[in-house]
Amino acid sequence: MLYAIGTKVRLRFTGERGTITGILEDGMLMVRLENDPDFEIPTFEEDLSRDEAAEPVSAGAKFIMGKPEPKQEAPPARRIQSQYKILKPKGLQLAFEPMPGRDGTVSRYKVWLLNDTQEEFLMEFDLYTNSRDILVVDDKILANTALELGDFLSDDLNDAPEAFLRVRRITTAGLDEPLEHTLRIKPKQFFNSLLTAPILNVLAYQYVMLDSFTPQSTSSTEDLREYAKQQPRKRVAPVQNARPYKAFDPEALANFDPEIDLHIQHLINGYARLDKGEILRIQLQHAQRFVEKAARLGAPRVFLIHGVGEGKLKDALAAQLKDNPYVAKFKNEYHHKYGYGATEVIF
Structure with missing residues (x-):
């Protein structure tokens, strides 16, 4: 990829815009941030991408040859399967694994769907905010498996993110009726949910999305309602002197x-x-x-x-x-x- 002094770029992990102001050694570039013109940061070349929405660089700009960026298909989602049966499964859980940067700060999270049950599911997953879709995944998740869904930026926590999960359990008789759940992710609750994730065995922010997969029967409820309609209501006799006192003082x-x-x-x-x-x-x-x-x-x-x-x-x-x-x-x-x-x- 070609970079030059004056090239408009984006930081891959934070999405911030900036302009290249200097060429350093060891494949590093100096970038002035757009939202803070007085602040410049050294950045590795692989952590940048060209800002296609910005104006093209002028003809007099000095170009340097960067590392070529091969075009290839996205790698398949990682699946981690546990070799052990979990004695007390919680169901289908959403986990956000912190991914610290070189300075130790966390600006992105790896999103996982955890299935610690003995069931298999076809699933549809959507993670979105008020302004954009972040992740859309249609896949199959096996028993005792963690399925990698993608990345989630910490900045998106401030844009009212929501996660939607819809699953159908795979049984010997076919597919069960669909079950779904929508989760509203609030920053305060998010940072209070740090636990050791099953299967992954790493600390992650977790939410239980679905914990029951048996289709509910309404026959018993309808029977109770019908029974209640047929039973006569008893009239309660009024209690003698059941009236409040009048204030005398x-x-x-x-x-x-x-x-x-x-x-x-x-x-x-x-x-x-x-x-x-x-x-x-x-x-x-x-x-x-x-x-x-x-x-x-x-x-x-x-x-x-x-x-x-x-x-x-x-x-x-x-x-x-x-x-x-x-x-x-x-x-x-x-x-x-x-x-x-x-x-x-x-x-």
Whole structure:
């Protein structure tokens, strides 16, 4: 390939554009980056490609003869097959193997599809961003095999990349119904997924794409729906006096704190000698008195803070609230202040 001072080039691994400003020894060239004109970097000739979209070099430019670049077909995708049966397979997984450069920084990843099961599949894979298709692969993946899909640049993480996988399991009876999954790759989740990849035995960023390959039957679901339609619904008799109290003291209601922390250290002193059963009984007593006071004052709702531990206190509270005639409903849903650690009681 011919290079000259003034030639417009691209860096193969980062996609950055630049201009050759000098010819160095040992097959290296000095390149001024287009996005930072004050910054020049030495680059190996094989790490560059001519920027075909740029303007041609002027006739007075000084050319040098580079290494010829033979035109050949892309090599077949690598397949690495494990000689051992994996005892706890995870299914079809997408793995991004970091490929450090000469300076140790990672600007690209080798993309693999891992199949640690005993099944074989026909697969369609597409990796794309908002602006371009990165990889499109149609192939067959064997059991206990890692299939190389191609390269993924780290810069593409900032362009909302998505991966689509569609497979059909190969069985003795033919091909199963297709299964598919779309993965949205977010940078924060990406860098938190570094694990040792099965079959490859290298560190890679991994995602499970499909972990179940048995076609789902809808007959049982339809039978249950039909059964439910045929069963008469029971009418529940209204609970006597099931109405909220009216506020008799507006000032007391205004000063009422609509939440109670039921962690034992916030309720009593000297709890270290109590066993779990005694602690639970005290927590339920405080919760009941608090709910009754709130209903008596006419509070519209309160929050019982129980935390997100083993769930025993939450379940005991639910059983207690279910039988309280002054409680219209209660729920344990995500709350911006308490997360899942509180039950909301509505009167």
